[in-house]
Amino acid sequence: MEFSTVVQKRKSIRDFDGKPIDPAILRDIVQEAQWAPSWVNSQPWKVYVAIGKTLETIKSEHLARITAGEKGNSDFPHAARESFGTYPLKNMQALGEHLGTFLKGDFSEFSAAQSRLYRCGAAVYITIPKDAPEWAIMDMGGFEQTLMLSATNKGIASIPAYEFVKFPDMIRKHLGIPNDEQLAIGVGLGYASDNPMNAYRSVRVSLDDMLVIKD
Ligand SMILES: Cc1cc2nc3c(=O)[nH]c(=O)nc-3n(C[C@H](O)[C@H](O)[C@H](O)COP(=O)(O)O)c2cc1C
Incomplete structure (x- = not known):
């Protein structure tokens, strides 16, 4: 696929058909993501992938916990929208309006989709060391995007989601993630x-609203 096609084709998918992904393809995707840049080549990320029985177990536990109304407790503290700053907050509000128009004002299917994200074929969890500096979070973000672009290029849809990491204790337990690693994103x-x-x-916002090029 052309690079620009891959970039344009990647978008968040919120309803999967549950078909599994060949583990060899998963390995290829993660290996491609490893080419992401990082501070002094620190490669602070580690990757844990739940498929098959492990994915099923996590899926049921996740559903039980959200059905019980349990609040998320992610390793990265949950952040109120306002805390992102005025400009990002405006963009979040614009997303709400745009999505509202698409959904004709009925957000119920969209909200329900959060509990069904685990119909994905594989849940990929990315960790970085606990107490790592902010630079490591930046490195991890580059890794995450490269991973999703690699998947897109192979015809595999994706979504990065807080929803996957809101109960880190159970992800840790089922995937054997050590306590000195924090779950960044799923x-x-x-x-x-x-x-x-x-x-x-x-x-997206118009280019001129976010770009300054000065000669
Ligand atoms: C760190 C992060 C966490 C996200 N968490 C969720 C989530 O929990 N649920 C969800 O539906 N989308 C989630 N998203 C997807 C964003 O809503 C999405 O990326 C954004 O609206 C832009 O749309 P696009 O990915 O289709 O281009 C998350 C994205 C990121 C980067």
Whole structure:
């Protein structure tokens, strides 16, 4: 695939068809993501992938906990929207409006989709060392995006989601993640279902609102 096509094709998919992904393909995707840059080549990330039985176990436990109304307790503290700053907050509000128009004001399917993200074929968890500096979070973000672009290039849909890491204790338990690593983000990989919600495409601010080039 052309690079620009890969970039354009990657978007968050919120309803998967549950089909598994060949572990050899998962290995290729993670290996490609390893080419992401990092501070002094520190490569602070580690990757844990739940598939098959492990994915099923995590999926049921996740559903039970959200059904019980349990609040998330992610390793990266949950941040109120306002704490991101005025400009990002405005963009978040714009997403809400744009999505609202697409959904004709009915957010119920979108909200319900959060509990179904585990219909992905593989849940990929990325960790960085506990107490790592902010630079490591930046490195991890580059790794995460490279991973999703690699998946897109192989015809695999994705979503990065807080939802995957809101109960880190159970992810740790089922995947044997040591306590000196913090769960940064989870990425769902899989094949998109034909749910109409998957047709949603978010927008971006105009280039001139965020770019300054000065000669
Ligand atoms: C760190 C991070 C956490 C996210 N968490 C969620 C989530 O919990 N649920 C969800 O539906 N989308 C989640 N998203 C997806 C964003 O909503 C999405 O990336 C954004 O709206 C832009 O849309 P796009 O990915 O389709 O381009 C998350 C994205 C990032 C980068």
